[in-house]
Amino acid sequence: METLSTPLISLPRHTNPPSLTVNNDHQHHPVFSLINQCTSLKQLKQIHAQMLRSGLFFDPYSASRFFTSCAFSSFSSLDYARKVFDQIPQPNLFTWNTLIRAYSSSPEPIQSFKTFSKMLYESPYFPNKFTFPFVIKAASELVSFRLGQVFHGMVIKFSLDDNVFILNSLIHFYAICGDLELAYRVFLMIGEKDVVSWNSMISGFVQGGHFDKALELFREMEAQNVKPDDVTMVGVLSACTKKKDLEFGRWVCSYIEKNEIKMDLTLSNAMLDMYMKCGSIEDAKRLFDKMEEKDIVSWTTMVDGYAKLGEYDVAKCVLDAMPRPGIATWNALVSAYEQNGLPKEALATFQELQLSKNVNPDEFTFVSTLAACAQLGAMDVGEWIHANIKKQGIKLNCYLTTSLIDMYSKCGNLEKALEVFHSAERRDVFVWSSMIAGLAMHGHGKAAIDLFFRMKEAKVKPNAITFTNLLCACSHSGLVEEGRMFFNQMGPVYGIIPGVKHYACMVDILGRAGLLKEAMVFIENMPIIPSASVWGALLGACKLHENVELAEQASSRLLELEPENRGALVLLSNIYAKTGKWNNVSELRKRMRVSGLKKEPGCSSIEVNGIIHKFHAADNSHPLCMDIYSKLYEIVARLKLFGHVSNKSQLLQLVEEEDMQEQALNLHSEKLAIAFGLISVEPSQPIRIVKNLRVCEDCHSVAKLISKIYDREILLRDRYRFHHFSGGHCSCMDYW
DNA sequence: GTAGGGTTAG
Numbered sequence: 001m002e003t004l005s006t007p008l009i010s011l012p013r014h015t016n017p018p019s020l021t022v023n024n025d026h027q028h029h030p031v032f033s034l035i036n037q038c039t040s041l042k043q044l045k046q047i048h049a050q051m052l053r054s055g056l057f058f059d060p061y062s063a064s065r066f067f068t069s070c071a072f073s074s075f076s077s078l079d080y081a082r083k084v085f086d087q088i089p090q091p092n093l094f095t096w097n098t099l100i101r102a103y104s105s106s107p108e109p110i111q112s113f114k115t116f117s118k119m120l121y122e123s124p125y126f127p128n129k130f131t132f133p134f135v136i137k138a139a140s141e142l143v144s145f146r147l148g149q150v151f152h153g154m155v156i157k158f159s160l161d162d163n164v165f166i167l168n169s170l171i172h173f174y175a176i177c178g179d180l181e182l183a184y185r186v187f188l189m190i191g192e193k194d195v196v197s198w199n200s201m202i203s204g205f206v207q208g209g210h211f212d213k214a215l216e217l218f219r220e221m222e223a224q225n226v227k228p229d230d231v232t233m234v235g236v237l238s239a240c241t242k243k244k245d246l247e248f249g250r251w252v253c254s255y256i257e258k259n260e261i262k263m264d265l266t267l268s269n270a271m272l273d274m275y276m277k278c279g280s281i282e283d284a285k286r287l288f289d290k291m292e293e294k295d296i297v298s299w300t301t302m303v304d305g306y307a308k309l310g311e312y313d314v315a316k317c318v319l320d321a322m323p324r325p326g327i328a329t330w331n332a333l334v335s336a337y338e339q340n341g342l343p344k345e346a347l348a349t350f351q352e353l354q355l356s357k358n359v360n361p362d363e364f365t366f367v368s369t370l371a372a373c374a375q376l377g378a379m380d381v382g383e384w385i386h387a388n389i390k391k392q393g394i395k396l397n398c399y400l401t402t403s404l405i406d407m408y409s410k411c412g413n414l415e416k417a418l419e420v421f422h423s424a425e426r427r428d429v430f431v432w433s434s435m436i437a438g439l440a441m442h443g444h445g446k447a448a449i450d451l452f453f454r455m456k457e458a459k460v461k462p463n464a465i466t467f468t469n470l471l472c473a474c475s476h477s478g479l480v481e482e483g484r485m486f487f488n489q490m491g492p493v494y495g496i497i498p499g500v501k502h503y504a505c506m507v508d509i510l511g512r513a514g515l516l517k518e519a520m521v522f523i524e525n526m527p528i529i530p531s532a533s534v535w536g537a538l539l540g541a542c543k544l545h546e547n548v549e550l551a552e553q554a555s556s557r558l559l560e561l562e563p564e565n566r567g568a569l570v571l572l573s574n575i576y577a578k579t580g581k582w583n584n585v586s587e588l589r590k591r592m593r594v595s596g597l598k599k600e601p602g603c604s605s606i607e608v609n610g611i612i613h614k615f616h617a618a619d620n621s622h623p624l625c626m627d628i629y630s631k632l633y634e635i636v637a638r639l640k641l642f643g644h645v646s647n648k649s650q651l652l653q654l655v656e657e658e659d660m661q662e663q664a665l666n667l668h669s670e671k672l673a674i675a676f677g678l679i680s681v682e683p684s685q686p687i688r689i690v691k692n693l694r695v696c697e698d699c700h701s702v703a704k705l706i707s708k709i710y711d712r713e714i715l716l717r718d719r720y721r722f723h724h725f726s727g728g729h730c731s732c733m734d735y736w
Numbered sequence: 737g738t739a740g741g742g743t744t745a746g
Contacts, residue, residue: 131739132739168740168741170740172741199742200741229741235741235742238742266743270742270743296744300744302744303744326744331745363746365745367746402746
């Protein structure tokens with residue numbers, strides 16, 4: 001290995017002291033071709049030393065050339081380049097620009113600004129047309145609207161606002177900051193738009209979600225005879241992908257072929273993604289097999305496509321077959337599992353990725369796995385992930401904060417959720433909304449409303465989701481007046497047109513409070529077509545208030561919209577059961593049997609020491625089955641002593657014999673889970689259970705009694721909300 | 737000798 005004492009290169013030695021005057025020979029000095037051949041930092045440092053020794057470094061041009069190579073070589077650190085820069089006696093404007101440029105695409109774009117102001121104060125130079133694209137790029141990287149505007153102002157001051165390069169970077173900058181109007185204004189101002197101007201605006205529209213505007217602009221570009229290039233087509237394809245418009249996507253592909261647009265890797269990847277997301281696996285696979293060059297994006301696009309379509313095995317095969325799966329590849333699989341309602345598989349894949357040791361989980365991984373924990377109510381795992389995030393030194397961004405709040409809320413630990421919320425550095429609309437949702441599901445309606453007002457004070461604009469959560473809070477806490485008020489303010493005060501979800505919430509609020517007639521009138525006056533969820537809310541209220549006539553009406557409307565809706569039939573049969581109309585119950589049951597409709601089986605799960613135990617009704621598959629059942633019998637016996645009488649109206653089936661009816665009730669999945677919790681969870685810890693359906697009345701009153709008799713805290717999350725049982729009471733005040 | 741726009745995972 002060469003060292004400084006055995007020079008890798010030999011430079012002509014100056015026999016005289018180095019001359020500082022510019023010598024034209026320097027520009028063709030052989031050292032420059034050597035710099036380009038360097039393959040390590042060590043070699044660069046050797047050249048550096050030689051240049052210092054020979055005096056060549058003190059020639060501004062040569063120093064500048066050397067510094068540029070340092071700043072952009074793949075093996076040199078920017079820190080080293082910076083040291084080189086600081087050695088240059090009087091860097092010229094080109095050199096300053098180079099340093100600003102290097103920082104703008106580094107992990108620390110903020111250094112661009114620092115260098116920029118250093119240049120203003122310490123050098124005799126003013127920024128020129130080359131300087132601005134770099135600092136504007138840094139502002140885009142940091143999404144710093146304020147700084148970008150300052151640069152825009154300077155551009156005008158320096159009379160550079162006719163430079164298309166600078167204006168194009170401003171389009172990009174404003175689009176990144178989400179201000180498409182300003183971006184478009186800059187776009188319109190450009191006298192001689194080039195293809196990059198169009199591309200910047202098109203991709204700005206795509207990234208801002210205005211797909212049709214993007215496509216419109218593409219047509220206009222064509223009409224003005226500007227020839228689109230490969231980057232244009234990436235933007236246009238991306239719009240097709242997001243719109244899921246396979247037909248147009250196909251047209252774009254043939255357009256690319258017809259117009260002989262250069263197909264580079266990025267464009268091929270965009271095409272792959274379009275085919276996959278628009279649902280044409282065949283086209284994607286054909287293209288993928290045909291591609292000569294593939295990178296990690298190509299492979300990940302395939303993994304993601306397969307996984308999203310539920311082809312998990314194929315996705316995993318592709319992942320296993322690819323050269324070096326990255327964290328994004330794993331994330332594609334984990335998130336597909338989580339989003340398709342397979343949280344256990346998501347966590348298993350997460351475990352596998354950790355065992356593979358080649359990649360480290362990142363923010364994306366944690367967001368998906370936390371969501372999986374939230375679905376399962378797996379708080380031990382969730383806490384472990386939270387600890388991991390801290391251990392890896394990952395800063396909580398808004399996505400992570402939102403996921404943590406959601407996980408803790410859905411796992412029943414509202415205190416921890418609030419802790420995360422209060423310690424968050426930044427809170428966007430999703431962070432606030434998730435906290436409102438957390439308070440809502442735990443029945444703290446008033447606190448949720450308070451938080452909404454604090455959100456307003458913090459000047460964070462609520463969105464449609466915020467209002468869904470807020471109305472949910474009103475519904476769970478029986479806050480009818482507040483619910484009405486917020487609903488009525490949505491459009492006029494907040495500029496959010498109520499969607500069908502908001503209407504459903506409102507029907508729920510009115511219905512639960514017993515205002516069934518008002519709810520019906522409300523539905524009749526809806527400006528949009530009532531969806532199944534709206535009728536479902538009314539039906540649920542009818543069940544609660546035992547209004548058979550309206551229930552029949554609601555369920556028939558619901559079944560018109562969704563003839564296959566099991567929920568409607570089940571709820572209707574529950575109503576009949578509750579009112580003792582057993583004949584109607586059996587008729588409905590027959591109808592369900594004939595059409596192959598079955599009630600979604602109830603299922604409860606409980607996490608003990610990080611392991612999820614799942615129970616179905618009358619389940620006997622658990623290893624501790626015997627112990628669980630003997631505990632259950634003990635509970636039943638003790639409850640009888642306390643005068644508990646089973647509430648048989650909850651029975652869906654028509655069971656003839658009294659004993660059998662009681663038996664069926666006692667074997668509900670949540671009761672099994674509670675029995676298991678009593679024998680396996682430390683008495684100091686609450687028993688946390690997640691149920692997939694709404695908890696039945698009998699189980700609800702049993703849980704209340706158990707919390708008193710056994711002096712245990714029970715947290716039960718059902719499909720709609722949380723129930724905190726303690727000392728014989730439930731946090732829902734029996735209103736759910 | 738310097739510049740601007742693009743694809744994958746929430």
